[in-house]
Amino acid sequence: MKVLVYGSGGRDHCLADKYGDSPHVDKVYFAPGNPGILYTPKGKRGLIERVPIRDFNEIAKFCKENRVDLVDVGSENPLEEGLIDVLEANGIRAIGPRREYVKIESDRAFTDDMLFRIGVPKPQYRVFRDPDKAKEYVKNIGYQVVVKANGLAAGKGVIVCDDVDDAIDAIDRIMVKKIFGSSGERIVIEERKYGTEISFFAYLDGRHVMPLKMFAQDYKPAFDPDDTEEIERFGGNLNTGGTGCYCPHRLVSPWLINRIIKEIVNPTVNEIYNTFGWEYRGVLYFGLNLDPYNHLDVFEINVRHGDPEWEVISRKLSTDLFEISMAVCEGRLDNIRQVWNDRYYVDLIAMEGRSKAQRGWNKGYPGRYGKGHKIEGLNQIERGVVIYFAGVDEDHQKGLITFGGRVLHVVSGGKSLEEARERAYRNISKIRFLDHNNNNQNCMRYRKTIGFL
Structure with a gap:
């Protein structure tokens, strides 16, 4: 096939x-x-x-x-x-x-209204088209918020705010400066929640739903929390499309999986099938928050696998992906049996860091980043450690070079989270991005706390 x-x-x-x-x-x-x-x-x-x-x-x-x-x-x-x-x-x-069905990801307001209507828990929110009204709102509500571009923004359309000044700045950046283009014509201002992030996935075949009985921990901020020097130099710890991941999540349990399915997945899928009448065939990704009081909230729904979550969940999954996908297409998900291996997996993302530009410096991902840096050290990667390539290109002289902000994933497995994590960090340290404008200094960076916090 x-x-x-x-x-x-x-x-x-x-x-x-x-x-x-x-x-x-x-x-x-x-x-x-x-x-x-x-x-x-x-x-x-x-x-x-x-x-x-x-x-x-x-x-x-x-x-x-x-x-x-x-x-x-x-x-x-x-x-x-x-x-x-x-x-x-x-x-x-x-x-x-x-x-037509992609609006469940590409239109946050549509999805938030749906979740509110069917009683699926999510943070309090308001939708705005007018930046002045949005600013007036954040001045008066009295609690911290998250400001989100309503449309697609490559996983970076969310700005977490510590105070009113942050929120006003976020509104300006998204709605006035249009840093996410037309996706920022409307914004969603949402109550900021504290707790643990959970990435949960389900397959739909137009008739049935198969929630994956496994979930992962994603890391969105660009820098480690204690990397104050880099955060200050960069101008803040911005959200990204993801900087690393591990699986299984430390909170994985039959109790929590059942609760997520009952409170969130099933009501959402029922609305998709029976109210909207959609013949949805594919993946739903539920971005969740579990707060210190064990209260679950949905903060996003996406229409595809997460990145970097899929890179670790796929390694954990022993069931044949081709068989799952054919069942999705043919309406046979009820016949699929999930099998998971007993190993832990860690994904570290090698990103473009600070590099020399022709004039001045590139701040690095998720800001302006350099390109064309030769990638060295791939031949030193240990057997069994997997490299998934993302923002790369090829040069006839240099060989493989950087071309994006998130350049490649280093995914390692182990009998424990500690073993998988140590192996991943040992191997990513062998890779270098050579900054040709700065005496071939290494301009690769990666987070140091994936799988720790």
Whole structure:
């Protein structure tokens, strides 16, 4: 069987790699992919092949000509742009929601209103189109808030505020300065919650729901909390698309899993199937907060796997991904049995740090970052440690180079969280991004507290 994974980031590389583990699959196409795949064992032997095609109609044509059996669309942007609709119109089996259904992620206000209506717990919120009214609101409510761009923002559209001045600045940045473009035409101002973040996933097949009986801990802030020097130099500890992850979450228990399914997953899926009448086939990602009083809240719902959560959950999952995906397409999720191995996994993300620019300095991800830095040390990575490539490119002289803010994932497993964590940190320390404008100094950075806090 042949599978095509559409995307180019670390999550998409991980999907392609997981499909490549299936005994049912003899070829995985990765489109448009990234050149890092050629530096992996499955890429070197041709099991995973990069197909540098972006156009949706060309993708459909390629699938027909090459008799592709399944397409998995890994990222939210092509889903919102309607790739699933194009594939279905061409009779190509695909996993992912149709364009209409993507608004459960791309329109926060729509989803918040739905959750409030059906009684699923979430923080108090208000939606604004006028920045002046939004500022007046945060001046008067008296508690800390989170300011969110209403639309898609590559996982970075959330600004956590300590006080009123922070909130006013966030409103200006999103609505006036348009740092997230049209996604900031409306904002959601939400009560700030304290507690532990939980990333929970469920597969839907249009009839059934299969919640994954496992969840992960994601880390959003760009820097470690005690990295005060870097936070001050950067101008704050901004949220990112994720800087690391581990699985299983320290709070995983049958009690909590059952509670999440009962209080959050089932009411949401019931609304999707029976009120909206959606034939939703794909993944739902529930971003949750568990506060010190054991109160659960939903702070986001997404229409795809999390990144970096999928990179660790996929390693923990022993069930064949191709079998799950075919069940999603054929309405047979009730026949799938989940199997999880007994190991722990840690994902450390190597990011572009501070680097020399032609004039001045690049602050690094999630701010302005440099590109074209040669990546060294990959040949020193220990056997069994997996590299998932994200923001990379290839240069005919330098070889593999950096091209994005989140460059690659180092994923390690172990019999304990401590063993997995130590192995991941030991291996990421072997990698260097050579800053060609600064005597080839290492401009890679990564967080030091993933799996500790």
